[in-house]
Amino acid sequence: MWAFIHKLGSPKWFYTISARLLPWFWAAAALLIAVGSIWGLAFAPADYQQGNSFRIIYVHVPAAFLAQSIFVAMAVSGLIFLVWKIKIADMAAAMMAPLGAAMTFIALFSGAVWGVPTWGTWWMWDARLTSMLILLFLYVGVIALRGAFSSRDSASRAASVLAMVGVINIPIIKYSVDWWYTLHQPATFSVTSRPAMPMEMWMPLLIMVLGFYCFFIALTLTRTRSEILRRESTKRWVRELAGEGG
């Protein structure tokens, strides 16, 4: 077990193993998102109160899930990089940040579009919306901090620290709807409790959430692989690989 993790920490091993996993994750992501969106947008029943605008949930909830999960993944990668000096972790964290920021933006945007017909406003400074906006700023901060240093090592360390401190925001986002009075309703989708909607509405949502996670894994692996080649371009195995391909 430990030997496997240590091997995974070596760029060359990671590059070889990820090549084998990658097609599966891309295929699963494409399949799940295709099935989930067609099912959710065309076949799932409309809501008894919101009608068809309820279908925004099939984008909004998976994006919001991913926005938070990616930040946690980034913080964990940062910890692994700072303590164990595993470079792969830092590369992965750097590659995750833009996707996380994009997902946060999608969650905020789809939420605003959804808010107009249901709540009667597109924005309200309630705890959930505000903490989500802070998450977007944190992502932008992590990306900017990484770009602000000329030395890669300082940039990586600063970005890791910000990600780890920023992760405090994640439980605040998650529990904001329970701790305070908010305009946003409590969580609909939970793995642990009974779904708050019937199966024919819940299944496409589950499929979309899984599809988004597969997409995140596939994209991060792909981008980390190119980052490995970029950072290790002077290493012999990369040169050999390039010689082989070219």
Add this chain to the structure above:
Amino acid sequence: MTPKRRQKLFVILGLVSLAAIAVGLTLFALRANINLFFSPVQIAAGDAPFERTLRAGGMVKEGSVSRDTETLDVAFTVTDYVDDVEVRYSGILPDLFREGQGVVVVGELTSEGWIRADEVLARHDENYMPPEVAQALEEAGYSPEDYQAKAAEVAKRMEAQAGDDDSRQTN
């Protein structure tokens, strides 16, 4: 794990926990401001300011909505199943505005104890269902049960809060 790495791990985890405690205490101190709206119980207890813009939230009491036939004026009661507050509004209500549904109203609390609303926002709960299911539930007489469960929950929370206040006063 080498001692150096262990030390580093503890330092990092320690700093993050300290930051978490700082944020937690700040949010705890600001909790009254983070709440988006006053509930009718808080208004009845006199926590809400008069003649200043505030937000109040709760459920639209069933059977309380009365519309003016000539104008857009509408009056309804917002309740948390413990206390009520009357709201008067002139304007277009959001599509989701319904009796038994959540609302947040933005307006001023008058000295007579009712709210002059400038804006009414609909809240919705986390339950979604197809129209047929909702109809079937209603026919079976199930839908009010949800509200009762909610009412019990709110009442329990208020009791707990009242208990807190009492203990604070005796201290």
